[in-house]
Amino acid sequence: MEQKKKVFIETYGCQMNFSDSEIVGSILLENDYIPAADMKTADLILMNTCSIRDNAEQRVRKRLSELHSLKRKNPSLVIGILGCMAERLKDKLLEEEKHIDLIVGPDGYRSLPKLLEQVESGQKAINTLLSIDETYADINPVRLSGSGITAFISIMRGCENFCAYCVVPYTRGKERSRNPRSIVDEAINLYAQGFREITLLGQNVNSYLWNEEGSLTDFPGLLRQVAGTHPEMRVRFATSHPKDLSDNLLKVMADFDNVCKAIHLPVQSGSSRMLSLMNRSYSREWYMERVEAIRRILPDCSISTDIITGFCGETEEDHQETLSMMRWAEYDYAYMFKYSERPNTIAAKKYRDDVPEEVKSSRLDEIIALQQELSLKSNRDDIGKVFCVLAEGTSKRSVNHLFGRNSQNKVVVFEKENNKPGDYVNVKIESCSAATLKGTVIQT
Ligand code: 5AD
Numbered sequence: 001m002e003q004k005k006k007v008f009i010e011t012y013g014c015q016m017n018f019s020d021s022e023i024v025g026s027i028l029l030e031n032d033y034i035p036a037a038d039m040k041t042a043d044l045i046l047m048n049t050c051s052i053r054d055n056a057e058q059r060v061r062k063r064l065s066e067l068h069s070l071k072r073k074n075p076s077l078v079i080g081i082l083g084c085m086a087e088r089l090k091d092k093l094l095e096e097e098k099h100i101d102l103i104v105g106p107d108g109y110r111s112l113p114k115l116l117e118q119v120e121s122g123q124k125a126i127n128t129l130l131s132i133d134e135t136y137a138d139i140n141p142v143r144l145s146g147s148g149i150t151a152f153i154s155i156m157r158g159c160e161n162f163c164a165y166c167v168v169p170y171t172r173g174k175e176r177s178r179n180p181r182s183i184v185d186e187a188i189n190l191y192a193q194g195f196r197e198i199t200l201l202g203q204n205v206n207s208y209l210w211n212e213e214g215s216l217t218d219f220p221g222l223l224r225q226v227a228g229t230h231p232e233m234r235v236r237f238a239t240s241h242p243k244d245l246s247d248n249l250l251k252v253m254a255d256f257d258n259v260c261k262a263i264h265l266p267v268q269s270g271s272s273r274m275l276s277l278m279n280r281s282y283s284r285e286w287y288m289e290r291v292e293a294i295r296r297i298l299p300d301c302s303i304s305t306d307i308i309t310g311f312c313g314e315t316e317e318d319h320q321e322t323l324s325m326m327r328w329a330e331y332d333y334a335y336m337f338k339y340s341e342r343p344n345t346i347a348a349k350k351y352r353d354d355v356p357e358e359v360k361s362s363r364l365d366e367i368i369a370l371q372q373e374l375s376l377k378s379n380r381d382d383i384g385k386v387f388c389v390l391a392e393g394t395s396k397r398s399v400n401h402l403f404g405r406n407s408q409n410k411v412v413v414f415e416k417e418n419n420k421p422g423d424y425v426n427v428k429i430e431s432c433s434a435a436t437l438k439g440t441v442i443q444t
């Protein structure tokens with residue numbers, strides 16, 4: 001009997017990429033591959049890559065140079081690049097990195113078995129065609145890693161917002177939504193397998209739209225259907241563009257206890273002038289009104305954000321507006337980045353990347369320090385409260401403790417007692433750091 005080949009997939013970047021790696025895993029397992037325990041024993045190494053900032057690409061380049069020596073030891077090893085870097089650089093990557101055999105963009109994963117045959121016949125293989133309708137709806141992702149408790153479901157692909165700084169519309173193509181029935185079926189299946197939390201994923205979930213002979217399903221409608229599959233299946237979603245966050249969605253969130261009260265609402269900048277240059281299609285005031293709507297309709301909802309500092313032409317005054325926005329919104333959590341110019345984006349073509357590196361760095365330091373304060377304050381305000389926590393696994397620091405998340409997406413650590421991953425546990429918060437809440441189990 002022919003021995004099955006072993007594949008190792010390493011994933012970089014956003015949750016969408018992790019979700020795509022599960023689709024790739026599924027396609028390969030159907031085609032006589034089995035997962036390799038580590039890179040060294042693999043016959044095929046796939047790197048699912050990210051292009052969002054230059055340092056994301058540099059990390060992959062560094063890793064690729066390490067793979068060189070593996071290939072020297074084992075010349076039959078096949079190395080493939082998937083994802084956004086594959087799409088952005090195409091055959092240029094084959095020229096620059098001679099030990100790569102295979103390049104596949106985010107919409108080309110179905111062609112992997114064919115391309116691998118081509119590689120076996122001694123040729124390099126490449127597919128970077130983008131699609132207008134590929135959603136991989138019929139592919140049941142393999143959940144190769146993770147807790148068995150939480151899972152991602154990709155509900156749409158691509159992005160057409162064209163924020164001036166962003167490479168995603170070029171690497172992931174046109175926006176398209178996935179059939180809601182296949183999403184609901186996946187949620188039901190996951191519950192039956194023991195999963196208790198799903199995160200619906202898309203670059204901009206609020207513009208989800210499925211049209212079936214004139215009957216429309218929008219994101220609030222989809223969320224209602226998914227949340228209705230089982231009251232003990234928690235539902236999260238990411239990411240929301242502020243321009244499309246509707247009161248209707250907030251009301252659906254309020255209607256279902258199992259829809260988690262956490263919204264990731266990237267602000268990017270607190271300055272309307274910057275937001276306009278960034279092509280974000282909202283102003284500071286519009287964003288603030290959306291935050292007020294969240295506070296009004298979902299009083300216990302957490303809000304997290306993304307911030308870019310040092311975008312083209314950003315002045316000290318613009319920067320101060322970002323800091324004041326952070327103070328006003330009291331974000332529970334934030335991902336903060338220095339602006340990194342990406343080739344061929346609107347900003348790269350139209351504006352100068354003119355904020356000096358040291359200024360970008362010192363502004364980023366200030367933003368991080370402020371967020372640290374805000375996260376700590378938000379966690380301190382939770383001391384004394386009781387939260388329903390979905391246990392996800394054993395704490396890294398102690399085998400006698402479990403960790404999980406509350407509805408607001410905060411990590412909570414508590415003594416294990418008789419609880420196990422997958423259980424819902426009521427925990428009273430007793431102490432905290434800026435990153436974690438700690439508490440004791442309350443018997444109910
Ligand atoms: N430079 C820095 N940060 C970026 N992001 C997107 N593009 C860039 C870029 N060119 C950030 C945004 C986005 C998050 C996923 O990454 O904040 O919301």
Ligand code: SF4
Binds near residue numbers: 014015172
């Ligand atoms: Fe995800 Fe964007 Fe990075 Fe692509 S470029 S992996 S879509 S974060």
